[in-house]
Amino acid sequence: MTATDLFGYCEELTEAERDKLALLRAFLDEHARPFLAQWWEAAECPEHLRVGLAGLRLDDDPALLDDTGRLRPLYVGFRGLELARCDLSVSVLYAGQVSMFRTLVREGGSPEQVAELDPRIPTFEYTGCFALTEPDHGSDVAGGMETQARREGDGWRITGRKRWIGNAAISDVIGVVAVDESGDAKVFLVPRDAPGVSVQDISGKISLRMVRNGDITLDDVVVSERQRLQRIDSFRDIADILAFLRPDAAWTATGTQIGAYESALAYAQRRRQFGRPIAGFQLVQEKLARMLGNATASLAMVVGLTNAREQGRGGDAESALTKAWISDALRETVALGREIGGGEGIRVEHDLARYFADAEAIYTFEGTREINSLIVGRAITGLSAFTR
Template sequence: MTAPLGDLLESWTLLPSDEQQVMLRLRETLMTRIAPVLDGAWEKGELPDAVLASLIPLRLMDPPELKGRTLSALYSGFRNLEIARVDASVATVYNLQAGLFRTVVSRGGSGDQFARWDPMIRSFAMAGAFALTEPDHGSDIARGLRSEVRRDGSDWILNGAKRWIGGADRADRIAVVARERSGEVRCLLVDPRSPGVTLRRIERKTSLRIVQNFDITFENVRVSDDWRLAEVSSFGDIARCLREMRADVGWIATGTALGAYEAALEYALRRSQFGRPLTSFQLVQERLTTMLGHVSASLALMLRLTQRQTSGKVLDEDSALAKSWITARLREVVALARETCGGNGITLESRVARFHADAEGIYSYEGTYDINSLIVGRAITGYSAFGGAPHDVASPLERNR
């Protein structure tokens, strides 16, 4: 498999040969069927049917090349990276199903629920979305969760509102997180066509325009207990899902930075100024070197995080550090990429413009830079800056005794 120009250390070679073959199929589809429609889709703020119609048949969650072998965490990471390398919105859309929805069902559902629903999730026979953020509570959702659910016989009654819910219009089920009056947290798989569910698309976005996000309200929505994820009873159960979701975003951010670097390099190689190739100028070379360094360091961090995930040792601060640090480097990379392309860097034809705008959405979703930094800070110091007890977690010294 040919490594992308931005994979200086040839990290692709860590994938087994059969997984590399899947990536080659994915890359060809992305370049021939999806890339040509992206500029128009971004400008219109629409998700073309061709995107999922091209990706779903690839069976990326259970590739035929693997003949039933369990996918490695490294494969899932590179899958996200490969898609984001072409477009961050497409990677986000695919990860809504393969990452967010599948993760919450696999971690929050019982063994029987996962066995029943996962084949449908892998094939997109059950398209899903994940609803946690609320209109008035984002970063403080753990304590600020206001959506309420109560038991009514063999059913649950759901009331509340959610915001920024991606892919809700295409979902067969939306995993909705809500709290009982007793304080326990539940996650229900809600049919968006149920009476009492109202979806309103969020318009006029300037980032991740191809992703369709929605405000959702729930008014006395009745949900059978069969659709309650059996292993979710506290926000800690949701936090375990978020730990994995942040890792997915780290891969998407790395792929987006890689795509921006490659787009800027491609532009610089074909552009001339003052009678000389743009790549012959020292400042341009310095920008390209900085971008490549950020991409390489981000990829190395994600590789190590994935190793820890595979060993079962990953902690909240591990994925939080990756998400915060890599998305901050992503912002630097896309800024340098746009600068390398000059005025043409704000046009869709340069490809850099999409990466430049979409980086802002990635920087904020699945935990802002500030929140993830504070998660790491709590682990470093033993002090929580979120409020509450002044010394409510073990310090590094205490953990290492």
């Protein structure tokens, strides 16, 4: 599947899965890759790609589904890798809808809600985002959530703010996590254009420049009980949903490393100094070898995690260790790629700067390195260091 898959992990995919991923790569190479530098510099969201991506049927092709109507986790991982290999923002554009929002509805909705909404999500007929984090609360949001939902008869009144919500401005509904009067978590599918909802794009970013991250204000927003996802009644339920999504960040970080390595190799092969390509210089080859080693080790680790979780092994600690280790490797990999580009390495045209900048977002989201390290530390010592 890719020259960086040195140990052939893609051979664990079915033929139908490999064919589908090949279609995805061809689509991205034709419709996204030639324009990425332009979109990134202009901070322009390529939301028009959603139509073409939906047409590939990456999530609802019957040839990909198991007997329960679900995708195999390994395929989902490689799909995330392939998207991130092209571009992180394009990955968020697609996965924020089809992975994150769909999982929220599938795992949190009643059977009736799932039956009504789930088929419309992979087609982008019904679009949504997952609004969990707040301006003053990220990793500690479960213990300090300020967005409130107050029951009023047959409905609810929501007040609060959410921040860093990807795809917020281009979604039909916002999956708002709020606490009720007893302090329990609830999730509401709030129409983006409902009275009292305001979405402001977050600007001035050095990462995810093409993603429309939203700063959301909810001012006495009224919703019905029907708009509440019926199987979410606590932060434990939210945590269970996030557990489904936890490997995604590691796959994304691995795909970004592969994209950075391939871009650095291509640049080194065409860039000439002292009469020959710099790919023939010892120092450049050493950097390329380290980049490939990082990407290979990351792929091995995330495939191992994914297979373990499918077999009922590998919990929070294993996921946290994988995310933390691969994120560290990612930072080194993209920095080496930028170094290979020299002065040209800071120009978006050669892709190296884009991977370099976007790595900072991956390093932070789905739990910072420090938070993930504390999860691992708690597991191996039996002692929690989160609070004094």
